Each structure stands twice: as C-alpha cells, then as structure tokens.
Amino acid sequence: MTKAHSLATAPPSSGAVGPEPSTEAEDGNPRSANTGRFQVILTLVAQTAPALAQAGMIWYVVGQGRWMLLLLLLPSLTGTLAMVLLSLLRAHRQPLTAPSARAQLGYGAASDRASLSTTTEDRTRQDLTELAADPGPRLESRLSGSGASGAHGQLWQGIVHAWLSASGSAAPAVIGIRPDHGPLTIDLPRDGPHALVAGTTGSGKSVFLQTWCLALAASQPPDRLNLILLDFKGGAGFGLLARLPHTVGCVTNLDLDRAVRALNGLQRELERRQRLVARAGVEDTALMADPPARLVVVIDEFQALRQLLPDYLDRLTSLASQGRSLGMNLVACTQQTMGQVSAQMRANMNLGICLRVRDPLQSRELLGSSCATAIDPACPGLGFLEQGRGPQAFRTCPAADPQALVEQIIKAGRFCGCRPPAPLFSPPLPEHxxxxxxxxxxxxxxxxxxxxxxxxxxxxxxxxxxxxxxxxxxxxxxxxxxxxxxxxxxxxxxxxxxxxxxxxxxxxxxxxxxxxxxxxxxxxxxxxxxxxxxxxxxxxxxxxxxxxxxxxxxxxxxxxxxxxxxxxxxxxxxxxxxxxxxxxxxxxxxxxxxxxxxxxxxxxxxxxxxxxxxxxxxxxxxxxxxxxxxxxxxxxxxxxxxxxxxxxxxx
Structure with missing residues (x-):
C-alpha cells in the first residue's frame, strides 16, 4: 500500500483538531485507546508531583526570608511547569494518532515496507513449497550428467574427466537445486572463502556437509584438494568420508588428544604455507608455479569444539583471518551461531548457509531475514544461502549411495595413480x-x-x-x-x-x-x-x-x-x-x-x-x-x- 493510497483513504480533517468518535472503531481496538488515555494521566501526575514539591520549597524559603535560595528554585519550577504544559498540549492533540492522522503524518512508507515484506515472505514460502515438492536429482546424477541416479558403473570415469579438466584455483561443488530447478553450485574460494552453516537438530546439517565434501572430492583430484574433518558429534557424520583419498585427517570428540594434534597441525600448516608464499615472492598460493593443495577444514558441531577445547580456538581464528591467500578454507557447522562464533572469525565468513532454525534472531544473523524459521521440519535439507545478494532457497541433493560413491572416487584415484597425501597430523604415541x-x-x-x-x-x-x-x-x-x-x-x-x-x-x-x-x-x-x-x-x-x-x-x-x-x-x-x-x-x-x-x-x-x-x-x-x-x-x-x-x- 503506497503513501498516496493512504492519503486517499484517510477521512477529511476539519479545521479544529479534536477527539473523533470513530477513532476507536478505526483502530479496531478500543482497549488501545483507553490504554493511551491512562498513559497520558500517569505522565501528567509524574510531571506535576515535582512542581508541587518545588512550590512547597518556595513557600518555605519565602517564610524564612532566604531570597538567594529562591533564585535557585525558580528556574527548576519554570522548567517543570513548561513540561506539564507540553504534556497537556500533547494530550489535547492525541486523536491525531488515529489512522487518518497517521496517513497525514506520512505513515504510508511503513505500509509500503509491510507490503514489501509480505511480498518477500510470499515468495519465500512459494520457493520452499516448490523445493519441498521436488527433491531433485541425486548427487550421482549431477556428477555423471546421465540423469540416472544408479549409474555407478561409469561414474568413476566421469570423476576422472572432472579431475583432468579442473581448475587449480577454483573448488566448485554442485550440492543441490534452486527453486528454478537449476543446480546450486558453491565455489569456496570465490563465494567464501569461509562458510558458516547453521541448523537445528534434524535439519539435515550432517547430510549437507557430507554431500558438500563428496561433491568437492568428485570435482578436484587429491593433489589439488585435501580435506580435514573434525566431527564433534561422535564420528557418525564423517566416518565414511575418512576413506576418501583427499582426507588427510579425521578426528572426533571421542579422542580429544588427537583433536588437539589436529588443531596444532593446522597452525603448523598455516605457518608452512606462509613461508612458501614468502619464498615464492607472491601474495597468494594460486599465483605459485607449484601451489600446495587447497585445504578445506570442515567442522561439525562447532559449539562442542568450543566447549571442549576453548584454549585452541585461536588456531581456527588465525585460519579464518589468514587462510584466504594461503589456500585454506574453513566450513564451520553449528546448531547455534549466536555467542558461539567470535566476531573476529565471523567477520571473515562471507558465506552463510542456514537450514531450519527455531530462533528468528539466528536466521537474521546469517541471512538478514527470519525466513529460515518457515522451513517445514518434515523436509530436512531445505535451507537458504546468503552470498551478499539476499537469501536464496535451495534443497540438498544427497548421494543415493554415499558408500558406493566413495568407492567410485577411490577407484578414480587408483586409475589416475594418485599417491595418498601426507597426513597433516598423526595419532599420539602408542603404548606398544x-x-x-x-x-x-x-x-x-x-x-x-x-x-x-x-x-x-x-x-x-x-x-x-x-x-x-x-x-x-x-x-x-x-x-x-x-x-x-x-x-x-x-x-x-x-x-x-x-x-x-x-x-x-x-x-x-x-x-x-x-x-x-x-x-x-x-x-x-x-x-x-x-x-x-x-x-x-x-x-x-x-x-x-x-x-x-x-x-x-x-x-x-x-x-x-x-x-x-x-x-x-x-x-x-x-x-x-x-x-x-x-x-x-x-x-x-x-x-x-x-x-x-x-x-x-x-x-x-x-x-x-x-x-x-x-x-x-x-x-x-x-x-x-x-x-x-x-x-x-x-x-x-x-x-x-x-x-x-x-x-x-x-x-
């Protein structure tokens, strides 16, 4: 509703401004008018009481003949009386807050914003309805391009072709579909370089991360892309991905000693790449003649890592602030982002991904909108992607058979003769x-x-x-x-x-x-x-x-x-x-x-x-x-x- 429409629908006003009998009817809520009058009365009482006290003080000062104190009290009494008069004038003009007066004072812009918000919400709900009705093709179909989700026999050949044609500086991954049925592609170096993923229990976070890692491994060879998996949910989400030839480390919250070694290894790798860049005389590893493999660190249940190992978060903060030019990317997944991710780390995470959440504030923090609260709990994998152009709805397209897909990626690595990358860290010393x-x-x-x-x-x-x-x-x-x-x-x-x-x-x-x-x-x-x-x-x-x-x-x-x-x-x-x-x-x-x-x-x-x-x-x-x-x-x-x-x- 535009401002002109608001003015056109407002009743004509008379020259004298006074109470209108239809005010409560137009508001549609008589109780709100009574509440307004009560607030006016309380305001007058609160401002009149000091004036009465000051008048008593003046009477006492005059009786005692202390004229110097009288000069000090008169300005305060004058100011109090002025406030009382202003309150009376406002009470007299209170009917102007009726709908017609609000239209005259320019409240049509708020109506415009409400109308625009309603339009955005309608479009969001429509996108979610379309994505919920169409789960889209499986990940194998996207990778093979055959349209058949079960064509595992020839999938490894398509993976080899993707590896041979891959670009060293990019890391695109097709992990889902958009409302227009187009593929959702995320390129961490371009869209990130770091990502923050949020979602409540059952929203599909672990499946989303698994799909993302599988898509990355299928698009880049092990000598160009490495994965470090930190699973603080017991290892159920990343256990299968540990067999990928790209994985250089996989730890869980069940072995904190090994998790500490992983975080120390990340810090050592960060320093090693800094020396490589300085020795090559360039500003980015992508400009090196023989750059190191891109390292993607994926953390599931970041809030658990923060609670169990708070003294080692500075390693991740350094990675978030310096990793872009060193070919290191961070993907942190958590149920609750508010109060869990530091401001310094959050400032470097340009990519926000939010699956279903219950708190509107958490959705607004990642997306600038509360649209993630409207996701149906019966449709895990639905979410929104924020890349600086507003929230974009998507639906994850997981693998039909993740274990078979891992076997295909392993087979492609054997065919290409890929040597396993050197581990970034190792288990602690054994007892025997x-x-x-x-x-x-x-x-x-x-x-x-x-x-x-x-x-x-x-x-x-x-x-x-x-x-x-x-x-x-x-x-x-x-x-x-x-x-x-x-x-x-x-x-x-x-x-x-x-x-x-x-x-x-x-x-x-x-x-x-x-x-x-x-x-x-x-x-x-x-x-x-x-x-x-x-x-x-x-x-x-x-x-x-x-x-x-x-x-x-x-x-x-x-x-x-x-x-x-x-x-x-x-x-x-x-x-x-x-x-x-x-x-x-x-x-x-x-x-x-x-x-x-x-x-x-x-x-x-x-x-x-x-x-x-x-x-x-x-x-x-x-x-x-x-x-x-x-x-x-x-x-x-x-x-x-x-x-x-x-x-x-x-x-």
Missing part, C-alpha cells in the same frame, strides 16, 4: 610400538632406530646417533634395559666378519651380575691399524646397564677407571643407564639424556624434564613402559621405545 626401521650410516657411524618420537603433531622415527655420550635415567622397570638390549641387538650383527659396511669401532657390553659386573668385548671385523687408534679414527662403543655403582668415585671395581677413561676419550661413545640423575656425578659429559619419568615431580625436574612438559604428562602416560623424553639441544621430545620380548640385556 613394534620394532621397525633400518639402520642408517653417517660419517661411518650407524644411526640405530629405537622408537618413535612425538613432536606434538607428527610421529618421527628416532635414530640414536653413536656420537657423544648418552645417559638413560629412570627407576627400575621403566624400559631402560629393553632399550639397551635393542641397541645391542642392532649392533651385534655389524660386528660379524663380512658385515657391510664395516664399522669403525669396537663394541663392549656390560651388565650387572650377582657378584659385580660382567663385560664382553666385540672387536670390529677388521682390526684397526695402530695409527688409526692413536688418531682416534676408530673408537669404542660401550653399552652399560646399572652403571650407578661404577660412576661412584669410591668404587673399587676394575671397570670403574676404564669407564672414567672412556667418558673422557673423544672417540668413545658410552650409552649407560642409571636410576637417578645424581648418579651421573658430572652430567655435562652427557650431551644426550633419555629420561624415564618416575612420577615424583622433584626427581623428574632434577633429571632435566622441563616443568611445562612435566605438567602435560599424566600419571597413566608416565607409567607406560618404554615411554621417555629425549633431552637434547634444549628440546624435550616424548619417545616410545620399540617393544621387544627382552627383559634384560644379555651379551
């Missing part, structure tokens, strides 16, 4: 780690694999260099003897005749017996010339268990002076085990220490474990046999020694 790894050689000295070490994100094979002295510190039963036995078992085959390459050292193995120490020497396959021994080119590797007594200055064992000599010799390497750090006497001679925590804070700190590292070690982890920390070059890195069926070191 089977022996693996080969001996490497450096400068004629072997590097012996002893276990896996954990840098907080990835596991790395740890090889002990036979250079310098190494001390193993920890109480009995923690795995020191197993580590020494593993080291001896790796070195003994090298001391046999015909071993290649030939070691440039002799081996000595010493262990405690009931009557002292038992020692055995294993010379190298080829005796060293005298000048090599004098020049230190051929040294000694000494493996020694329970060495605390031999390190005692008062020890009378014949091996004690030999041990002190070996510790001072440049070409010798001593690997020994003691119960406490105090037994080392001169700890500066040991460039490397492997500390097995004993559980007592004071003793572990004295052994060299940093306080911050010690705070992260739980009692259960500290009690795992073979779990220690490698202290070297100012670092403290957890290590799990390989498991062996060896209890003692037997030379």
């Amino acid at each position: 780690d089977p022996a693996c790894g080969k001996i490497l050689w450096r400068s004629g000295r072997p590097l012996i694999p002893l276990g896996h070490m954990d840098d907080g994100v990835l596991l790395h094979l740890y090889r002990l260099p036979l250079k310098g002295h190494t001390a193993l510190i920890g109480p009995p039963g923690r795995g020191k003897s197993i580590l020494l036995a593993l080291l001896a078992r790796s070195l003994l085959p090298l001391m046999q005749p015909g071993a290649r390459p030939e070691p440039c050292f002799d081996l000595r193995i010493t262990r405690r017996t009931g009557h002292g120490y038992s020692s055995r020497d294993f010379p190298g396959p080829v005796p060293a010339p005298p000048h090599d021994r004098q020049n230190g080119n051929r040294g000694l590797v000494w493996i020694l268990d329970d060495a605390q007594d031999l390190l005692d200055p008062l020890c009378r064992d014949p091996l004690a002076p030999l041990l002190q000599e070996a510790l001072g010799q440049e070409g010798a390497t001593v690997v020994l085990a003691v119960d406490t750090a105090n037994a080392l006497r001169r700890p500066e001679r040991f460039s490397r220490r492997l500390v097995f925590p004993c559980g007592e804070r004071g003793a572990d700190l004295a052994a060299g474990i940093p306080a911050d590292q010690l705070a992260t070690l739980s009692t259960r982890v500290s009690a795992i046999p073979g779990r220690c920390l490698v202290l070297e070059a100012g670092l403290a890195i957890p290590l799990q020694v390989f498991s062996l069926a060896v209890k003692r070191m037997n030379p």
Whole structure:
C-alpha cells in the first residue's frame, strides 16, 4: 500500500483538531485507546508531583526570608511547569494518532515496507513449497550428467574427466537445486572463502556437509584438494568420508588428544604455507608455479569444539583471518551461531548457509531475514544461502549411495595413480610400538632406530646417533634395559666378519651380575691399524646397564677407571643407564639424556624434564613402559621405545 493510497483513504480533517468518535472503531481496538488515555494521566501526575514539591520549597524559603535560595528554585519550577504544559498540549492533540492522522503524518512508507515484506515472505514460502515438492536429482546424477541416479558403473570415469579438466584455483561443488530447478553450485574460494552453516537438530546439517565434501572430492583430484574433518558429534557424520583419498585427517570428540594434534597441525600448516608464499615472492598460493593443495577444514558441531577445547580456538581464528591467500578454507557447522562464533572469525565468513532454525534472531544473523524459521521440519535439507545478494532457497541433493560413491572416487584415484597425501597430523604415541626401521650410516657411524618420537603433531622415527655420550635415567622397570638390549641387538650383527659396511669401532657390553659386573668385548671385523687408534679414527662403543655403582668415585671395581677413561676419550661413545640423575656425578659429559619419568615431580625436574612438559604428562602416560623424553639441544621430545620380548640385556 503506497503513501498516496493512504492519503486517499484517510477521512477529511476539519479545521479544529479534536477527539473523533470513530477513532476507536478505526483502530479496531478500543482497549488501545483507553490504554493511551491512562498513559497520558500517569505522565501528567509524574510531571506535576515535582512542581508541587518545588512550590512547597518556595513557600518555605519565602517564610524564612532566604531570597538567594529562591533564585535557585525558580528556574527548576519554570522548567517543570513548561513540561506539564507540553504534556497537556500533547494530550489535547492525541486523536491525531488515529489512522487518518497517521496517513497525514506520512505513515504510508511503513505500509509500503509491510507490503514489501509480505511480498518477500510470499515468495519465500512459494520457493520452499516448490523445493519441498521436488527433491531433485541425486548427487550421482549431477556428477555423471546421465540423469540416472544408479549409474555407478561409469561414474568413476566421469570423476576422472572432472579431475583432468579442473581448475587449480577454483573448488566448485554442485550440492543441490534452486527453486528454478537449476543446480546450486558453491565455489569456496570465490563465494567464501569461509562458510558458516547453521541448523537445528534434524535439519539435515550432517547430510549437507557430507554431500558438500563428496561433491568437492568428485570435482578436484587429491593433489589439488585435501580435506580435514573434525566431527564433534561422535564420528557418525564423517566416518565414511575418512576413506576418501583427499582426507588427510579425521578426528572426533571421542579422542580429544588427537583433536588437539589436529588443531596444532593446522597452525603448523598455516605457518608452512606462509613461508612458501614468502619464498615464492607472491601474495597468494594460486599465483605459485607449484601451489600446495587447497585445504578445506570442515567442522561439525562447532559449539562442542568450543566447549571442549576453548584454549585452541585461536588456531581456527588465525585460519579464518589468514587462510584466504594461503589456500585454506574453513566450513564451520553449528546448531547455534549466536555467542558461539567470535566476531573476529565471523567477520571473515562471507558465506552463510542456514537450514531450519527455531530462533528468528539466528536466521537474521546469517541471512538478514527470519525466513529460515518457515522451513517445514518434515523436509530436512531445505535451507537458504546468503552470498551478499539476499537469501536464496535451495534443497540438498544427497548421494543415493554415499558408500558406493566413495568407492567410485577411490577407484578414480587408483586409475589416475594418485599417491595418498601426507597426513597433516598423526595419532599420539602408542603404548606398544613394534620394532621397525633400518639402520642408517653417517660419517661411518650407524644411526640405530629405537622408537618413535612425538613432536606434538607428527610421529618421527628416532635414530640414536653413536656420537657423544648418552645417559638413560629412570627407576627400575621403566624400559631402560629393553632399550639397551635393542641397541645391542642392532649392533651385534655389524660386528660379524663380512658385515657391510664395516664399522669403525669396537663394541663392549656390560651388565650387572650377582657378584659385580660382567663385560664382553666385540672387536670390529677388521682390526684397526695402530695409527688409526692413536688418531682416534676408530673408537669404542660401550653399552652399560646399572652403571650407578661404577660412576661412584669410591668404587673399587676394575671397570670403574676404564669407564672414567672412556667418558673422557673423544672417540668413545658410552650409552649407560642409571636410576637417578645424581648418579651421573658430572652430567655435562652427557650431551644426550633419555629420561624415564618416575612420577615424583622433584626427581623428574632434577633429571632435566622441563616443568611445562612435566605438567602435560599424566600419571597413566608416565607409567607406560618404554615411554621417555629425549633431552637434547634444549628440546624435550616424548619417545616410545620399540617393544621387544627382552627383559634384560644379555651379551
């Protein structure tokens, strides 16, 4: 209804403005007129009471003869009386708020807005009705272009064709239909670069995310697109997607330690890509000659992640603010966006997707309209997309058989010879780690694999260099003897005749017996010339268990002076085990220490474990046999020694 129409329908006004008998009838609500009069009366009482009080004060001041106070009270009384007069005038003109007067005062614009809002709501309801009546084709049909949803036999060929024709900078994904039956395509780098998805329970959020990930994987090869899936709903939504060749990590809320590693891995990857961009001298990874694969991070139930890991949200905030130029995109899905997503993160999420919600405020926050509350609960998958051009209705077109589609994508990857991408993070250290790894050689000295070490994100094979002295510190039963036995078992085959390459050292193995120490020497396959021994080119590797007594200055064992000599010799390497750090006497001679925590804070700190590292070690982890920390070059890195069926070191 336009303003001109409002003026045309308004009754003619007389010259004198006064109450009109038809006001209540035109309003259609007599109670509202009575309420208005009551409010006027209360306003007059509220403004008259101060005037009466001030008049009493003036009478008192005049009676007392305090004329200076009278001058101070007169302005206040004048202002109060003026307010009362204004209220009386407004009460006299109150009938102007009738419909005819509102039309004269220009309220037709509000009617125009109401009419426009009604038109938008009608169009929204019509779009939702059309989408609810037509579920549209399945995702397989969109990918194959055949129109038949069950044509899995040739689908992998269409996926290969899509991969070969894909653009490196774009990531389009057809995930649904529009009211005009056209495909809904979302290109994260262009439309995002980050997206926020909202919807109440049962609205189809998990199916929407699954469809989106499958469409992305079917449109881009694994060497151009990688997925990280953070499922904080128990793993039911992303369990199938973990098998995709594009997935470099999938965690759930059931394993928070692994979720922390995933968030730390994201921060490390962000920093790595920053260095790549700086080294290439460009502003965006898309401008690099060999850009890294686009990384899409998908989070289901973001509010659960925020509640369980609040100290790690800064990783996601950094990703949202810096990820656009680094080829990293974030898709966060939550039931409630208000109060869950920080303002800094929300400012970088240009793409808003809202499925059915109950709170109009939540719909307005994402879409600028409450239209998402009108979605029928019986039609999951209906939603609205906001890209800056107003809400656009859509309906998700999920896969008819998601498992079969995953198999087709895997088959396409095998046909193209796609190598699996390197994982962005790995599981934590296992409690039992089977022996693996080969001996490497450096400068004629072997590097012996002893276990896996954990840098907080990835596991790395740890090889002990036979250079310098190494001390193993920890109480009995923690795995020191197993580590020494593993080291001896790796070195003994090298001391046999015909071993290649030939070691440039002799081996000595010493262990405690009931009557002292038992020692055995294993010379190298080829005796060293005298000048090599004098020049230190051929040294000694000494493996020694329970060495605390031999390190005692008062020890009378014949091996004690030999041990002190070996510790001072440049070409010798001593690997020994003691119960406490105090037994080392001169700890500066040991460039490397492997500390097995004993559980007592004071003793572990004295052994060299940093306080911050010690705070992260739980009692259960500290009690795992073979779990220690490698202290070297100012670092403290957890290590799990390989498991062996060896209890003692037997030379």
